[in-house]
Amino acid sequence: MRRKAVAAALAIGVVLSLLPVYQSQAWWSNGHRLMTTEAIKLIPDPEWRQFFEHYAYFLNETCVWPDSIYKAEDPMEEPRHYYDLEIPPDKRTYRDGVLPQAVHNYTMAMVEALKRGDWFEALALAGRVAHYVEDAHQPYHCTVNYNPMDKHGLADSLVEKHWGELTLDLSAPIEPIDNLTQFAFDIIVDSNRKVARLNATLIGDPNDPSDDREWSDDLRDLISEQASRAIVAVARVWWTAITMAGVEPPDLSQSYSISVDLAAPDRAKTRLLAEATVIDGLEIPLDAEVTWTFGQDSGQARRADVGLYKIRIDSEVLQKYAGQTVTLTVKAAKEGYGTAEASAQIYVEPLEVPTPQPSGPALELKWVALIAIVVVAAVVVILLLRRR
Structure with a gap:
């Protein structure tokens, strides 16, 4: 708490x-x-x-x-x-x-x-x-x-x-x-x-x-x-x-340990945003080197404030793992304080695949057919009018 x-x-x-x-x-x-x-x-x-x-x-x-x-x-x-x-x-x-x-x-x-x-x-x-x-x-x-x-x-x-x-x-x-x-x-x-x-x-x-x-x-x-x-x-x-x-x-000797808390969503699709809070043994915010791994990918967390770090993983990385539950692990390290890790399981939702639209020769054929139908219909109408 x-x-x-x-x-x-x-x-x-x-x-x-x-x-x-x-x-x-x-x-x-x-x-x-x-x-x-x-x-x-x-x-x-x-x-x-x-x-x-x-x-x-x-x-x-x-x-x-x-x-x-x-x-x-x-x-x-x-x-x-x-x-x-x-x-x-x-x-x-x-x-x-x-x-x-x-x-x-x-x-x-x-x-x-x-x-x-x-x-x-x-x-x-x-x-x-x-x-x-x-x-x-x-x-x-x-x-x-x-x-x-x-x-x-x-x-x-x-x-x-x-x-x-x-x-x-x-x-x-x-x-x-x-x-x-x-x-x-x-x-x-x-x-x-x-x-x-x-x-x-x-x-x-x-x-x-x-x-x-x-x-x-x-x-x-x-x-x-x-x-x-x-x-x-x-x-x-x-x-x-x-x-x-x-x-x-x-006793300040109790302060020389490190722990990290990770706040992350349980699902992500186009972007994953997470926060890591780093504290010492007396629960005071502490700056450290904070890195993350997500599946086979990794990166450096961005410092937002003392002891608070932001993690952002964009769609390009996320969609490598579409349909999978992947572990996001955050590691904090500081000389004299040791290291600490926290992790969360995140399900990566696949992006919706749009219905393919015809293009190229197929699209050209559709237009030709449509024009032909219109021309035929026009000819039929003209012939009917002449008979009258």
Whole structure:
């Protein structure tokens, strides 16, 4: 059951990532990945830090799922990414933003996943809450005036585009948080106070369209400050979840095995589409070399997402085995993890053979005969008319 849930989550991610997402995406995907990776290094406990480092590749995916998956999947997702601070409490609606509540709710969900030893869910939630915390450090996500002079998208790009130029200060202590909602709200208040500063450094003179300050020393300092605060805040939220759960990290030696699940139809005719999900010993998606064999034919599976592979076999190959039940076998291999196989029996339906149509000399004879009949009929009609 757990493997089916992993496969379903990855498959949904692939499908929805192809859909357009019209809402803003704070810090862009790689900006989120860069900050999330830095936060891993700040986890105080060496064993927990090793666990997060081991699965940094997966956190690099889950930290962007709120933009790439959840927004398209859940109509309630968008307000979790922002908070319009200027709207008074008695006038607020859900659409005005619920970012502080999202940080609290999904951190607590992470606590429960850690307690259960559900490492897939814990890492998915760790990436999710990291995304929200990082969004809270984008000033335009904390104000009703979120897109001044159409600069929101440019602001989102700055961490990713200028990462190598930022000066990070990650010296703040990583301590558990007493009140997660208030913690997130305080971040939003601080970010909101920086909106004017961001406007001044990013927009320049609003009356002069040519005064476009896409990058400057002042802007670099501001983005360095916000990125630094975001990284520390993410580490603190994770550490809070870990301490609240009160559990030990899993034994990573158990992760060094591999298994593969195959989802394939039991019949195929013109095309066979199948999916293979590869996971490690802790049931976390894992990239590997994935190949398939079908009868005497073989090929390489296409990577669709971390741990998810697509297999496509077209009619030319399928119809070699028309009327037969053939075994599709998928093999996954990764150095240090070993190999694994999964297979399915697939009946290949023969293509319908179209009724042959006459052609060439036979077709020409049919036309000659038809014309002759018409001519004879016409002559008969003429003769009958003359007799009258």
